[in-house]
Amino acid sequence: MNLSSAFNFFKSSKFISWKSTGRLQQTLVGCIELTGKTLHSGKVSTVKLWPELAGVGRYFDFRSNVIPASIDYANESPLCTTLCKDGIRIRTIEHLLSALEGMGVDNCRIEIENSDPEDRDVEVPIFDGSASDWVGAIEQVGLKVARDECSNTCEKMAAHINEPVHIWKNGSFVAAFPSPKIFISYGISFPQVPAIGYQWFSSAHFDNSHYTKQIAPSRTFCIYEEVEKMRNMGLIKGGGVENALVCSVSKGWLNPLLRFDNEPCRHKVLDLIGDLSLFARCVNLVAVIETATTT
Template sequence: MHLSRIAGGCRALQRSSPHISWKPTGKRQQTIAAEVRRSGIGLHSGAATTARLLPAMAGEGRYFVLSLGRSRIPATIEHAVNSPLCTTLCYGGAMVRTVEHLLSALEVCGVDNCRIEIEGGEEVPFLDGSAKHWVEAIVHAGMCEATDFNGNTNEKMAPFLYGPQYVCRGDSFIIAFPSSKLYITYGINFPKVPAIGCQWFSCSMDPDTYSKEIASSRSFCIYEEIQHMHDAGLIQGGSIENALVCSAVSGWLNPPLRFNNEPCRHKILDLIGDFSLFARNGHQGLPFSHIIAYKAGHSMHVDFVRRLANIW
């Protein structure tokens, strides 16, 4: 009966997209072993919020619950909506935004099923602008096998590309090639901001590499654009404590950087969080592939995942 349940789940996943083959990982779905609570300021709202990470059952996947309501907002691509400078999820009239850093950490750390309660607002606390504190909290809490209502565990499946897929706009693009390993290459280019300029970074993706090379990379912004964004109602909670600020004239205003190409590495962090929205029912979201992105961002990340999910 256990094997037939796995086979049935595999067939259901296979039907979800013509671009993907779902294969067993040889691992069981996991959840967090103990509650995690972190509080901070929302980047865009400026509101003080708290996120509580709680264990969830096998097959439930990752989902958000706001303190003002009981509706679940599944962390899946079907519920992603276009929003500036962050990734936002909406469902049943409820909304939660700036989910990408937390989801990035959960995806790579292998927390497949998780209930995420947000108190005090509709935004995940931004902390230091990276995923570092989320990873540390998850490691400290530990993980365990998730079970369903009957006490059974579920096989964890992972998506593999059938063939190359791409999305492009002008000279910005994301392309992914089939691969037996996870590999990400990202490029950015700010010709009018010499301190950033053109940067590239490539790495294989596993929990150890993510923790050492990606998780601590912080969000960044251009100083000359701050007032415009603030006037548009964005980055109300932004500060030099939670973002790197670079001037086109003066260079970095709050050094030191954690890596000489920290902005580019942060883009990989964002991409993983956005690609995690391909996950469903407690299975892996990030597809086994070599992903190459250049001058992309949240909107293009989400559009690429929509293409994979065949809801383009």
């Protein structure tokens, strides 16, 4: 069972219970606008984040084409998370969605555009390869309690897993277990790249401050010897040491100092939070989640 199929199965199964978190849904106080180069296409795109009504959730708006930030529209794609609907594709969404989830933005219209009127494929900017730019912008504009059209508030619901579930694919796995709170433990294995090697990162504390300081600053990474192959595949055209950690098998890190000793593993947690936010709109997934990635 692949990850998308598993999520869709458990969304509607008896293994999920929905409970109130005791918190009200939130949205942004005002609009956020950021422009930057994208990782894979190398083009420049602009994203505007708008406040949204309670109960609406998070969704993308590309030239009046609306795609909810939901697992229902997830499309398998290499080296990024992609949403697809009616021939429109929104790529590399994981860092932005991770920031929205980590900072508690439950309802948001994500307007995205680029300069090519013929494009039906658009990508979220990469910035420095982390979620820090998004987090900083959210902190600057602030959050408020979201209200619906009748000015009513809505409680934030959480999906609680009642029985364990696990998924294996190409030597990697994700497992989720029932738990009264969120706990994530992530491991990566790159034995052929000594500077990365084997890393773990675990976290059981998920308020805004923890996400901002311990997860959001971690940058995406790649192996220097694989760069040419990826570019020949049409990927990472906009990639470089200014927006990714680059590690050579023989020479080690080609960037300045790491922000954390296990920064690559922390970035995987950043990505996971963004991907899990697609599970459903306006909900959190509450469970113990363990995952490991090998290359």
